[in-house]
Amino acid sequence: MQEKKIKNKIIKRVKTNFKDARDRNDFKYNRLDFSVKKEIIPSVLFYLKDEMGFIHLSHISCVDWLEEGELEVVFILWSPEEKIKVFVRTRLDRDNPVMDNLDMIWRQANTYERELREMYGIQFTGLEAPDEFILEDWQGPPPMRRDFDTEAYSNETYFHRPGREDAEDVRETITKRSGEDIPDFAKKYSR
């Protein structure tokens, strides 16, 4: 009951300040969810941190909605006082994903942004960090995007070691050697 009151209070305050924020409050546990436009992300996060007590940044993640042509960036914040976590999400155009840098709000956002830049190709305006994070000399497309085919990439980029051809598909090799059929459920995983 207490939790519901707090949740409603937070929603009311956020929606008063940010009119087009869409909220979700049907979670059975201590969670709230807001969807906002990318332009107001910094002001929403500043507001939640400074005014509402969501001082801890738990996570920044990105989801590729390939079919809809959009990337979704999700911020997960935690309020130690209210014991509520809030998800703030925004959608970016997949062909030109640009949003504001946020490491002046939380210093550690810098690391998350570096990873999202490398793995999803999101450009954070004003992000000051070395170009490379995890990948070294990476020339291909952002690898965590859904349309990046890891298998095709490795077939094009690397070669099979001579003499190891029979190890290419473990199931088929075992079948050839033992004369037993591949079980039905495993067939779809074989090439």
Next chain:
Amino acid sequence: MREKATTLYFGPQHPGITGNMMIRLKVEGDTIVKATIEVGYLHRGFEKLQEKRNWLQSFTLLCRFCVPEPDPVEESYARAVELLEGREVPERAKYIRVMMLELARMGAYMLWYGGQNASLGLYTMGQWSVGDRNYILDLFEELTGGRIYHMYIWPGGVRRDLPEGFADKVLRTMDYFEKRLKDYDDLMFSSTIFRKRTQGIGIIPKEKAVEWGVVGPVLRGSGIHSDIRIDDPYEVYDKLDFIVPTEEGGDIWSRALVRRQEVRQSIHIIRQVIEKMPQGEYYNRIPNPLKWALPKGDAYARTEAVRGEVGMYIVSDGSIHPRRTHFRGAAYVHAITLLENLLVGENISDVAAIMNSLGTCPPEIER
């Protein structure tokens, strides 16, 4: 005359921590003026691989996210799946999970005892604690079949019930550790070398700790009372009685004192769990894993590990494969932005000790 700055490459191999990462240090004399963290030695693309697997097949990857303590990662993933699906977990399974998590915490702290001391050139402690850790690994082996990687906590409960007489073995092991920890105190916390090398080194001021995103024992070492087990309780932690130790100093010594007390609290929790554990089901069976689709949506579950908050964000598009899984490790914050800040002004000889005190775990940065 101003000394010329030299660049020193620290790593990527370190004796004290698990995994590889490099710190590029700019030093004047033996004082650090700038530190840049370079990761990229351990990227295995786990999260991309998970997108190709079904929900249950991820478990072979999850335990490899952070080798010294894999159980919190499994637990956070399992709980995120349960939150998304709305699956109930039997009460007994929750108690068994807490027991596993606390045993894992103790095991990881035993490694930390070794690593923290080895980073200061005190090698005896590691021989003792890593040796004692084997008694915990023996328990894991009997319960799960694996010493390091367990894949034991999974959606719906745990994989198997406790074997006969297992609870007694756990209690006997706890008795052993309780006695043994006194020896650790004599060797480590009474040691003048340890005290002199850790007091006043790597200080995280209280007012900066939250701002820098510090979590876990490191945050508690800076005097802030914060623990997910209390603040955002999961499993049955709200039914257990334990204290969350804090220290005011913010240096390596304070963090060590926090960890010293936390091992004792883990023993206390495990004893309570064994005493209160109800009989009954241990697993709420999931449907055929090859056809098991989760409803559309997302969930984030977080767990208190030895390094601090670890969490798993999962997104489902309604199919049998995850749309996205994203792991949040404590080292992601501690070992990059925090460490870069903290090393400035410190002596070269303290770098390893500071790294260790932050719970640096490179495999969870890159995954």
